Every structure is written in structure tokens, then in C-alpha cells.
Amino acid sequence: MPSExxxxxxxxxxxxxxxxxxxxxxxxxxxxxxxLWHETQGPMRPxxxxxLQIAVAQLHQQRNxxxxxxxxxxxxxxxxxxxxxxxxxxxxxxxxxxxxxxxxVLQQQHEQNxxxxxxxxxxxxxxxxxxxxxxxxxxDAL
Numbered sequence: 683m684p685s686e687x688x689x690x691x692x693x694x695x696x697x698x699x700x701x702x703x704x705x706x707x708x709x710x711x712x713x714x715x716x717x718l719w720h721e722t723q724g725p726m727r728p729x730x731x732x733x734l735q736i737a738v739a740q741l742h743q744q745r746n747x748x749x750x751x752x753x754x755x756x757x758x759x760x761x762x763x764x765x766x767x768x769x770x771x772x773x774x775x776x777x778x779x780x781x782x783x784x785x786x787v788l789q790q791q792h793e794q795n796x797x798x799x800x801x802x803x804x805x806x807x808x809x810x811x812x813x814x815x816x817x818x819x820x821x822d823a824l
Contacts, residue, residue, distance in 0.1 A: 686724040691771060693718065700772075700807045703733070708741035729769045732761030736781050736805060743788070743799060752788040755781060773808040780805055 690696050699714030715734040722730055735758030742750035759781050767775040780803055787799045 686722065686726050687770060690718065690722070690726055690730075696770065700809070703737055703805075703807050706740070706804070708737050708744060711737045712741060726770065728761045729765045729772075729774070732758045732765065733777070733807065734758070735761065736777070739784075740805065748788060748791055752785065755785045755788060759785060768810055771810050773810055776808050777805065 695714055695718060699711055699718065702711035702714055705711075712734060715730055715737060719727060719730040719734055735754045739751045739754035739758060742748075742754060759778060762774055762778050762781075765774055767773065783802055784799050784805065787802060791798075
């Protein structure tokens with residue numbers, strides 16, 4: 683594991699940002715991931731940026747800014763598709779899959795009978811390994 687990734691995994695702010703993401707607290711989550719992203723210069727930077735962009739897309743969606751949500755969701759997906767699954771101990775393939783479904787719905791919302799994103803599974807960051815405080819090795823989306 684690269685030292686940058688180890689340092690991020692040991693940083694309690696990462697766990698806090700993940701928890702905020704999974705709670706749907708998009709503004710606070712954005713702040714947490716953005717702070718980490720600004721401090722990161724290596725291979726974990728695009729991972730943080732992709733997650734950050736998806737969180738901001740959700741914030742735009744909450745504020746009924748479909749255009750902003752669509753753009754940021756697409757940019758976040760583009761970043762994460764080039765990242766290794768398991769980076770930062772997260773199931774990024776699951777996030778990418780769910781976010782891609784959200785993006786399709788966002789792109790189609792202008793159609794009269796388009797599906798609502800509220801009917802889709804929520805976006806979650808699933809940990810592949812326990813957070814720093816340990817949890818018995820469960821795989822979850824706290």
C-alpha cells in the first residue's frame with residue numbers, strides 16, 4: 683500500500699467524511715473530502731476528487747440543480763473509473779455502478795416519464811476493511 687494511502691487511512695477525517703457521505707450530509711461531506719483532497723498530491727488525489735464530485739452532485743440534486751448534478755456526477759464517475767477498486771479501503775466499483783445509474787436518470791429527467799433518482803439505491807461508500815477503530819472486519823456502508 684502506498685504511504686499516501688496509509689496516511690489517509692490513518693487520518694480520522696477520512697472516516698468522518700465517509701460517514702457523512704453515507705449519512706447523506708452532502709455539504710459537510712464535501713468539506714471533509716475537499717480538505718483531504720487539497721492536502722493530497724499523489725495517486726489518491728483522483729479517488730478523493732471523484733468521491734468529492736459525486737457528493738457535490740448529490741448536493742446539487744438536493745437543491746434541484748439537475749444540470750449541476752448531471753455535470754458533477756459525470757465528472758466524478760470519469761475520475762473514479764480510472765481508479766483501482768479497493769483504493770482507500772473502499773468498494774469503488776459499487777459506487778461507480780450506483781452512480782452510473784443515477785447519472786442515467788439525471789440525464790433522462792427532462793423526459794416526461796423519466797424515472798426519479800429517489801427510486802434508485804442510495805449512493806454509499808462501502809468499506810472493504812474495518813475503519814481505524816476496528817469493527818470485527820465487517821463489510822458495510824456505515
